[in-house]
Amino acid sequence: MAASRMHADKFSSKLKLFVERQKPGLVQFFPDYNFDEYSQRGADMVETLVDRACPREIAEQFAVLALYDLVILLDDSSSMxxxxxxNRKDMLKKVLEAIADVYELAREEGIVSVRFLNNPTGRKDIKKADVAGLHAEIQYDGVTMTGTELQNKILKPFVLEPQTPMRKPLLTMIITDGDIEGEKQGVLKRNINNCLAKLDNDSERTVDSVAFMFARIGDDPAAKTLIEALDDDDKLGAWIDCLPVDSHLDDIDISTNGRSHWDVLRKLMLGGLYEDVDEDDDIYDESLPFEPHGKGPCVDV
Known part of the structure; x- marks a missing residue:
């Protein structure tokens, strides 16, 4: 029997549960749990994703992205x-296409902004159709000052010193291939910590106004160490998630559209929003071999 289609009022109830259970501070953005502006878009997003072979339960989680502005900070350093x-450049294009393919269902204009570690000029309103052109224009040069550029290009303009008040919470993705270079050790964690501290003392916003997701492209061992340390941080971990360093990013290719595609994309886009997704760092765990001894085949009785 086919599942009934999602309706706006039903999805509004699911958004309310998400805020209550995962991000209670978002009530500041949506007083009295009023999601009228986003409920229909979220409901439509669920059905579109299901039509693309995304499992319904995962599609319903993706649809909470309708509540968020998404910005991406890309590593355009020489090593990429x-x-x-x-191969790292090719993988970056696949990752961006997969992200944009889902997020443009949550926000018609697409990804709010894509900024770069080294290039001072970013791009706004990026949809899947824009990714190829954006990717072709990237000039890879410079170092990986992740903490400094996160502060200057994301936190200041979108959270700490926005020209207009935040209307929605901000989900920030940082996609990098290597360890931090060109800045003092600890700048990245300090800037995230200070952003959360200021939000915690803000009369109109809360720490739930932001969430961060880190992903590594390539096999740089220093980047592996950096990402694992962020993921395991006792104080900041509730607002930061990291795609496991051994994840099969190849599976994110939208041409596959299989279950592994949705599993990796779910971790990448929702790990900073859902506690269970944050804690699921074993999406590729394999079953251990098990052959029972002395047991015959099961039979019906």
Missing amino acids: EYEDGG
């Missing part, structure tokens, strides 16, 4: 071009 024979 010359390491791994150019």
